[in-house]
Amino acid sequence: MDEATFTRHAEAYAGRLYAVAYRLLRNRADAEDAVQRALLKAFAARASYAPQWAVSTWLYRVLSNVCIDELRRRRPPPEPPPTGGGHHAPRVEPMDLARALDRVPREARLLLALHYVNGLSYRELAKIRGISVNTVKSQLARGKTILRKALGD
Amino acid sequence: MDRMDTALREFFGDAVVLGGRAHRLVPRLVGGPVTLEKLAGRFRIEATDRGVTRLYPGRGVLAESARARRHAAQAVEELGEYLAGRRAFFSVDVDLAGVAPFQARVLAEAGRIPFGETESYAELARRIGRPRAARAVGNALGANPVPVIVPCHRVIRGDGSWGHYAFGGEMKTRLLALERATPALVGCASTRIVCRRGCPHEQRVGEANRVVFASVPDARSVGYRPCRACRPDAAA
Numbered sequence: 001m002d003e004a005t006f007t008r009h010a011e012a013y014a015g016r017l018y019a020v021a022y023r024l025l026r027n028r029a030d031a032e033d034a035v036q037r038a039l040l041k042a043f044a045a046r047a048s049y050a051p052q053w054a055v056s057t058w059l060y061r062v063l064s065n066v067c068i069d070e071l072r073r074r075r076p077p078p079e080p081p082p083t084g085g086g087h088h089a090p091r092v093e094p095m096d097l098a099r100a101l102d103r104v105p106r107e108a109r110l111l112l113a114l115h116y117v118n119g120l121s122y123r124e125l126a127k128i129r130g131i132s133v134n135t136v137k138s139q140l141a142r143g144k145t146i147l148r149k150a151l152g153d
Numbered sequence: 154m155d156r157m158d159t160a161l162r163e164f165f166g167d168a169v170v171l172g173g174r175a176h177r178l179v180p181r182l183v184g185g186p187v188t189l190e191k192l193a194g195r196f197r198i199e200a201t202d203r204g205v206t207r208l209y210p211g212r213g214v215l216a217e218s219a220r221a222r223r224h225a226a227q228a229v230e231e232l233g234e235y236l237a238g239r240r241a242f243f244s245v246d247v248d249l250a251g252v253a254p255f256q257a258r259v260l261a262e263a264g265r266i267p268f269g270e271t272e273s274y275a276e277l278a279r280r281i282g283r284p285r286a287a288r289a290v291g292n293a294l295g296a297n298p299v300p301v302i303v304p305c306h307r308v309i310r311g312d313g314s315w316g317h318y319a320f321g322g323e324m325k326t327r328l329l330a331l332e333r334a335t336p337a338l339v340g341c342a343s344t345r346i347v348c349r350r351g352c353p354h355e356q357r358v359g360e361a362n363r364v365v366f367a368s369v370p371d372a373r374s375v376g377y378r379p380c381r382a383c384r385p386d387a388a389a
Contacts, residue, residue, distance in 0.1 A: 007179060014178040023165055036180040037334060048360035058361075065365035069336040072367035073270050097164045106367050107375050116165035130342025130364040131375045139375065144157050 001046045009055045010039050016056075016118050017063045023113045024067045026098070034070055038063040053127075060120070061128045064110055071106050100150035108143030111136060189331055193233040196301075200225040204246030207298045210320070231351070232301065240351030241268040241337040242388065243302045252298065259293035266307040269332040273311040291316065301328070336365040338385055340377045347372040352383035 001009075014035060021031035021038075042049075042062045049058055101109055107129070114120045114128065125136045197211030200221040205228045214225040227245045234240035249257045262281050266272050274287040274294075283289070294305040300319055306328045310316045318325040339355050340347040342362040347369065348355035366372040369379050369386045379386040 010179045018178060019165075032178060035178045039178070040180055045360045050361050053361070061364070065336060065363065068365050068367050068371075069269070072337065073267075073333075094164050097160060105371065105374065107371050112161065113165060116161045129375065130340060130345070130362065135375050144161075147161075148157055 001049055003043075006043055006046055009059070010042075013056060013059050014039070017059060019117045020060070020113050021063060021067055023117055024110065025070060030070065034066045035063065038066045041066070054124075057124055057127050060114060060118075060124075064114070064128055068106060068110060096151055097147070100147050103150050104143045104146050108139045108146075111139050112143050115140060189236040189327055190233070193229070193236050196229075196232065198225045198228050200228070201248050201250075203250065204248035205299055205302060206248045206251065208300060208302060228302065234351055235301070236331070238331060238335045239356065241332075241335055242349050242351055242383075245302065247299055247302060249298070255289070256293040256296065259290050260297060260303050260305075263294060263297075263305050263308055264303050266304060268304075268337045269329075269335070271307050271309050271329065274308055274316065275311050277308055295319065307332075338366045338369070338372065340364040340366055340372055345377045346380050347377045347385060348380040349383045349385045349388060352380055354380055354382055 017035045017038065018031055021034040022028070025031050025034060038059070039062075042059055045062075049055075101112070104112065111125055111129070114125055120128070122133050122136045126133045129136075131139075194212065195210060196208050197213055197215070198205060199207040199215040201216075201224075202218055202220045204224050208228070214222065214229070216222040216225045224246055228243075231240060231243050231245055235243070249260060252260065258281050259277065262277055266277075274291045275284070277294075278284055278287040278290045281290070290308075294308055295317055297303055297305040297319070300306070306318060306325045308316070315322050315325050335350060337350055338347055339350050339358060340363075341355075341358040342364050346354070347366055348358075366377070372379070
C-alpha cells in the first residue's frame with residue numbers, strides 16, 4: 001500500500017477510530033493521541049498489511065491494541081458509592097452508563113465500544129481481537145449483564 | 154433488542170462528531186516517531202559474575218570473567234531492543250552487592266513499577282514502609298548505578314513533574330514516551346498465546362497476528378494462555 005492510498009484510508013476512518021477511542025479513554029487529548037499513534041503504527045507496518053483483510057478491520061485492530069495498552073496504565077477506578085435504593089429509573093442516563101462501563105472488564109468494554117459505536121459484526125470483532133466468534137458473543141453478553149447489575153436494572 | 158441495547162446504542166452512537174476536522178488526526182507519516190535506538194551504543198556497562206553493576210554514559214564494557222562478559226553482552230542486546238521499542242522488560246541479572254541496604258530496597262521496589270507506568274517518590278517511600286523518607290528515596294534513586302535497567306525513570310514527583318534524572322529531564326521524557334508507545338503484553342492470534350514484549354516467541358509473531366492485552370487475566374478471559382518461556386503471569 002503506498003503512502004497516498006494509506007493517507008486516503010486513514011482520513012476516511014479517522015473519525016470512526018476517534019469515536020471508539022473517545023468512548024474508551026473518555027477524554028479528547030488521549031483519544032486524539034491514541035488515533036495518531038495507531039495511524040503511525042499502521043503506517044509503519046503497512047508492508048505487512050494482508051489484502052484479504054478489510055482496511056477497516058486492520059485499522060481497528062491497531063487502534064484497539066493502542067487503546068488497550070493505554071487502559072493498562074490506568075489504575076482501576078475506585079468502587080462507586082451504592083446508587084440510591086432500588087427504585088427503577090425510567091431510562092438509563094448517559095452519565096450512569098459511562099460510570100457503569102468502568103466496571104465492565106476491559107476486553108468486554110472494548111468489544112462493546114466497537115460493536116455499538118461502529119456497528120461492527122461479531123465476525124469482524126473476532127478478527128480484530130484474534131478471538132473466536134463465540135468468545136465475542138459471551139463477552140458482549142457478560143458485559144451487558146454487568147451493566148444491568150451496575151445500573152440496578 | 155432490549156432496553157440495554159437501546160441505551161448502549163444511544164450512548165455510543167452519540168458520537169463525538171469531528172466533521173471536517175478528522176483529517177487533522179492523520180499525523181505526519183513520514184519521519185515517524187522519534188526512536189532512541191541510536192542511544193544504544195552510548196552506554197558503558199560494568200559487570201561481575203553475578204550481573205551488571207553499573208551503567209553510565211560512555212562506550213564499551215568492563216567485565217573480567219567470561220561470565221561477566223556474558224551478562225554485559227546480554228545487557229547491551231536487551232538495551233538495544235528496549236530502546237527500539239521491541240522489549241518491555243529486562244531479564245539480565247543485576248548485581249547490587251556494592252549498594253547500601255536501604256538503597257537496594259528502594260531500587261528493588263522501583264523495579265516492580267510496571268513498564269509504562271509511573272509512581273511518585275512518596276508512594277515508593279510508603280511501599281517500602283518508610284512513608285516519611287520520600288527525599289531519601291529520591292537520593293537513593295538519584296544514585297542508581299544501573300539506570301534504565303532498574304527503571305528509576307518511572308518515579309516522578311507527586312505534582313507530576315519529573316524531578317532529577319541522571320541523563321537529564323529530556324531523556325526521562327523520551328524514555329517514558331517510548332514506554333507509552335510500546336505495548337507490554339502481546340498475544341498471537343494464531344497460537345492464542347500471550348507473551349511479554351521482548352520474549353523470543355513474541356519477536357516471531359507476525360504483524361497481522363499481533364493483539365495487545367492489558368493483563369494476563371484479560372487475555373485468559375478471551376481464550377489466550379500465558380507463554381511458558383517469558384512467564385507473563387509470574388511477572389505480573
